[in-house]
Amino acid sequence: MAKTKKFPEQHQKPPGMEFKMHPQPEIIRPDYKGSEKLKGKTALITGGDSGIGRSIAVHFASEGANVAIVYLNEDKDALETQKMITALGKDCYLIKGDLKKEAFCKKSIEKAVAKFGSLNIIVNNAAFQMPENTIEHISKKQLEETFETNIYPFFFMVKEALPHLKKGDTIINTSSVTAYRGSDHLLDYSSTKGAIVTFTRSLATMLAKKGIRVNAVAPGPIWTPLIVSTFKKLKDFGSDTPMGRAGQPSEIGPAYVFLASKDSSYITGQVLHINGGEIVGG
Numbered sequence: 001m002a003k004t005k006k007f008p009e010q011h012q013k014p015p016g017m018e019f020k021m022h023p024q025p026e027i028i029r030p031d032y033k034g035s036e037k038l039k040g041k042t043a044l045i046t047g048g049d050s051g052i053g054r055s056i057a058v059h060f061a062s063e064g065a066n067v068a069i070v071y072l073n074e075d076k077d078a079l080e081t082q083k084m085i086t087a088l089g090k091d092c093y094l095i096k097g098d099l100k101k102e103a104f105c106k107k108s109i110e111k112a113v114a115k116f117g118s119l120n121i122i123v124n125n126a127a128f129q130m131p132e133n134t135i136e137h138i139s140k141k142q143l144e145e146t147f148e149t150n151i152y153p154f155f156f157m158v159k160e161a162l163p164h165l166k167k168g169d170t171i172i173n174t175s176s177v178t179a180y181r182g183s184d185h186l187l188d189y190s191s192t193k194g195a196i197v198t199f200t201r202s203l204a205t206m207l208a209k210k211g212i213r214v215n216a217v218a219p220g221p222i223w224t225p226l227i228v229s230t231f232k233k234l235k236d237f238g239s240d241t242p243m244g245r246a247g248q249p250s251e252i253g254p255a256y257v258f259l260a261s262k263d264s265s266y267i268t269g270q271v272l273h274i275n276g277g278e279i280v281g282g
């Protein structure tokens, strides 16, 4: 599964539905064994219904955490993630709504705290993209959609979560390889991913004295609903990476475990690059 080199053409409308994808993304390696790295912790993951977010949620649960996942409207995918987590003996609390709305972000944090009594890990991972080949085609409406989905909620969520976070707790943000190498067809999206890198560095510096660490992950091409709902040509997706293939969510989730756990206790303000070998700065 993880070595798939060619994908069948398929198309969906955003947000994509994982249950309709073929082949199905690999969420966690069948031989992955948790070792209580997040025992007793509570995590909130935006976009946790599918793709990379689902992988993070399942890995966190495998490591002993309870999770709340925030998603737009993909009920079937969210219920499937919940099922996977329940099977691991952990709780998965579903929160449905639009992160562009500050009031909803506030409510999401309140609900997660009310449900679990604490919050230790915030993963800002939800995103929107719509490829356009020229800047003239990027309307103000699209620009707003991209920035209001991909970066504004990071501020809203952290603002609301901060009073609940303690020394040792962590914030992890999903950026993208496009922040580093640019993208001629994702100008607005890649700009938000660059903003996420700077947000991560600045927030890490701001919160270091409180003992709250802030890091990011910059994935390369990963087989998820975002891809099948926004790209027209999928057959060779990821084949231009040095490793010659796309990645699976199962190859991303473990990095979030590392950044959320004590294993990364001296790391803050950094970005992990998981992209099949593309050498990028920072």
Ligand code: NAD
Pocket: 015, 016, 046, 047, 048, 049, 050, 051, 052, 053, 070, 071, 072, 073, 074, 097, 098, 099, 100, 125, 126, 127, 128, 149, 174, 175, 176, 177, 218, 219, 220, 221, 222, 223, 224, 225, 226, 227
């Ligand atoms: P995905 O479609 O599975 O996840 C994105 C999720 O964001 C969706 O499940 C959706 O519920 C949520 N979302 C979107 N808009 C929302 C809104 N307004 N309110 C609430 N939730 C909203 O796709 P994915 O590829 O797993 O994406 C996860 C992250 O990974 C994103 O930040 C994406 O930019 C990043 N990323 C993905 C790739 C890739 O190749 N798949 C590469 C680099 C970075």
Ligand code: MG
Pocket: 015, 016, 017, 018, 049, 050, 051, 071, 074, 077, 225
């Ligand atoms: Mg989804």
